[in-house]
Amino acid sequence: MNKRLTVFLVAIPGLMILGLVTRYCMPRAPTYQGKSAAAWFGEYARTMNTREETDRLNALRSFGPAVLPVLLKAMHARDSGPKRLALVVWPKLPAMVRSRLPSPIPAAQLRYRAYAVLAEMDPDSDEALRTLLNGLKDTSQAVRIQCARGLARVAQTSPEVDAALTAACSDPDPMVSAQALATLNCVGSNSAENRRLAQRVARTLPSVLSSYLPGIVSGELAWKSVRQLAKDLKRPNREYRYAATLALRERGLAAREALPVLIESLDDPYYLVQMGAVKTLGQLGSEAKAAAPALTRMLNQTTDEPLHRAILQALHCIEPISDPQVEKE
Incomplete structure (x- = not known):
């Protein structure tokens, strides 16, 4: 009887310890x-x-x-x-x-x-x-x-x-x-x-x-981190890349983490991605000073009027200057 009681008293703490280890040490499924x-x-x-x-x-x-x-x-x-x-x-x-x-x-x-x-x-x-x-x-x-x-x-x-x-x-x-x-x-x-x-x-x-097209909108990317969205700017689907520029713009100043890739996106072959990158950089304001040279070069090369206006506005947001042309825009 005493032997059984001893085994019982030893087993109970052991099971409790095993349960605690399983609960707190084993990896949990994400929720x-x-x-x-x-x-x-x-x-x-x-x-x-x-x-x-x-x-x-x-x-x-x-x-x-x-x-x-x-x-x-x-x-x-x-x-x-x-x-x-x-x-x-x-x-x-x-x-x-x-x-x-x-x-x-x-x-x-x-x-x-x-x-x-x-x-x-x-x-x-x-x-x-x-x-x-x-x-x-x-x-x-x-x-x-x-x-x-x-x-x-x-x-x-x-x-x-x-x-x-x-x-x-x-x-x-x-x-x-x-x-x-x-x-x-x-x-x-x-x-x-x-x-x-x-x-x-x-x-x-x-x-x-x-003329059916697969739609990808920025709201579908709302769950992603800025780092993930930066990677999305390199996906082959141009519509996805454009949606990523919009999703980054919705993050406000947090998008500065994606600054290097946004600057690269100014050379994207798809017009809407270029426009999206320009507007996102402009929203970052002084946080996007590193983009000023690329935006200035783009301004001198583009012949597209809407893109030209967007670049001027972005540069004004990044480095405010008393430029009548910018103020007029």
Whole structure:
């Protein structure tokens, strides 16, 4: 009896210590507003309310790459026997019971929603990129569209991405073909070949789809740090680069961390990126003094009147001077 009691008294503290070590020393899964990525994804997959959907999507964006394992698991979801039974029984349950329990989600809905979230994330990891490339061959039209849209966010061009998107331009579904073509025009490495392909494909598309473009707006980048946005200024998609200049402008003086890359963006081949960089530098005021020589050189070279005015205004904000031409602007 005494031996058993001794073992018991030794085991209890040991278990308590093990529990404390597990709780405080083991790495925890990241959370946002107290919820895990899996919990946020479950809410996103269930909601049919547009505003709630946007809020939950923004929460998932905040996890960055940490949300990928959750998405990959959902992409391979299958409706087991108990799951199918739950889907049949759920609508017949009393409203009071349904209000207290999470509703079951069909595997097809989980799958589509997972691809929809992935299309909103940057496929900077090999696993995310591979998932999008494979998804272009999925049997679901909705999944193929999401994957073509998601590839507009790649970190760099590559022959593999070019080949996959070029093949998707011949997709029998016109919406998939249009999205693949628009993405290829944004991130493809062979612009001349892409233009020829665009001309051929556009003739086969309905007029409403022939000018379809993948949209990336600055609000979608609100979760990113200034350092991440600085890296986005080097992405192949010009629309993404432009959105990054707007997102940096929304950060106010915190954007000074991206000053070297903003100065480089003054030489961007895309007009809107140049304009966005000029206005962001102007907003930084005296914090952007290092940009003054590049802006002055740009001012002397440009023949575009709106860009000329924006540069003058930026220089005036950076180094206020009594220049009648600037004041008039």
